[in-house]
Amino acid sequence: MDAVRLILTSRRELADSGEGAEILTQVWQAQALAQAIGSRLAVSGPPELRGEALGLTELAGRGCGVLGAPDLDPGELLAARLTELEDARQALLDLAGLLGEVGIALVGLASSADDQGTYWKCMEAIDAADESRDRVLEMLRKLTAREEREEREAAVPER
DSSP, X not given: OBHHHHHHHHHHHHHHOOSHHXXXXXXXXXXXXXXXXXXXXXXXXXXXXXXXHHHHXXXXXXXXXXXXXXXXXXXXXXXXXXXXXXXXXXXXXXXXXXXXXXHHHHHHHXXXXXXXXXXXXXXXXXXXXXXXXXHHHHHHHHHHHHHHHHHHHHHSOOO
């Protein structure tokens, strides 16, 4: 399945999640998806994105590790369904939005946490989501710079 469709599915699932454990499951799903997209871009994305994509893979992996893997059937793993990344720009724009929503959901969960363990788990996951989002925004900046450079080069008449 295409990355953009998976991100939209993840956003919908996160928005529809109700209680703490369900929110954490959807946050983990979003981080795992970010990790998979980072891996895909690191291997086959534009060369100027590969370093940031590797960083995204690491950071999103840290976010998953902080939360611990939820009890999901293999068919429920969104990241495992990633088969295409047709539009890197749109996928990154949507992923930035998803990671922002993850942070908001975690802030809400942390503020209502009954125990210190959940609170600190949320704080570490917020940090990982925020840093992952920063990497995504940097990749978008690099894509824009590349496109602008290509447009300038195309506009210069050959001699």
